[in-house]
Structures are given as C-alpha cells and as structure tokens.
Amino acid sequence: PPRRRRVGRVLAGTGAVLALALGLMPSPYVIEQPGPVFDTLGTSDHEGTERPLISIPDRTTYPTDGSLDMLTVSVVGNPAQRPDWFAVVSAWLDPTRSVVPMEAVFPADQTAEQRDARNQVQMTDSQQDAVAAALTELGIAVPRTLQVQSVLDGSSAEGALRAGDAIRTVDGADLADLQ
Secondary structure, rough: OOOHHHHHHHHHHHHHHHHHHOOOOEOOOEEEEEEEHHHHEEEEEOOOOEEEOOOOOOOOOOOOOOEEEEEEEEEEOOOOOEEEEEHHHHOOOOOEEEEEHHHHOOOOOOHHHHHHHHHHHHHHHHHHHHHHHHHHOOOOOOOOOOOOOOOOOOOOEEEEEEEOEEEEEEEEEOOOOOO
C-alpha cells in the first residue's frame, strides 16, 4: 500500500505540473473586454489646452450638465504577447468578456504599421460620420462623395481607378443624391 500511494502521488504531482505548464502556454486567442468610458461632452487636454471632445465650428453651443458616455473595447493580447490558457478559460466563463481568434483582430498578412494605418482610417471615418450626423441634425447640408479607398491588384479597376478618386457617376447616373 505505501508504494501504491507513492506512485499515486507522483502521478498526481506530474499531472498537476503538466496541467500548470499547459495552462501557462500561449493561446491562439485574444480577449475583448470593456475598456474605459469617456464622457464625450467633456474636455480633453490637447497640447496643454483644455478642448471640448466634440465641437462644431461657427455654431453656437450651450453648456450641459448631462453626459454622453462612450464605451471603448480593450483587447488583451497580441501576436507578441498571447494570453495564456488560464486567461482564456477565465474569459470564456465571464459574460463581460469575449474570446476571439487572434487572426480576427491581428490578420497574419498584415504588419503592425498596416494595422495601425487601418485603425487610424477607421477612427477618422467614424469621426467624420459623427460630424456629418450632427450637422444633418442641425439642418446643415452635408456634401457626400463616394471615394475610392484602395484598388485590388489584378482587379478590373486596376489602372482605371486610384486610391483617392471621387466617383461622381455610374453608367451615366449622377451620384449627387447618394444615400
């Protein structure tokens, strides 16, 4: 019996060490979770000057005592620092967090610089959409254009279109009333 207990303890210890080692291995996932909340009606410090987060030039604005909160999403992990399996399992069990394949957030065929540029374009587009929505709500006409963002290599548009081109008509139909 003592020998049998010793073998059992050795096997249990080996299993525990193995489980710990596997749990600490990097996973092919990232974790999305709620990030900080910002009051968009507030101000931010920009180069030493407090400025409103949202402003409409040449328009009268009024003080407010309310708030308009924006929730951000934080991503835990990246290709260089992948979350371990303990963190992933913990996130799977937490309804406020999501486990997402690494490739969904960090495509393998994209460099960090390309990803940062794409994120910057998305942020700028989002800000422009917000400004357009605010101006439209104020009854101010917002000019709309359809602009080429990129042209795929080998596509039929290659050579005919370039990034930055504005498309005004399609098959002779005016796009001025773009919706």
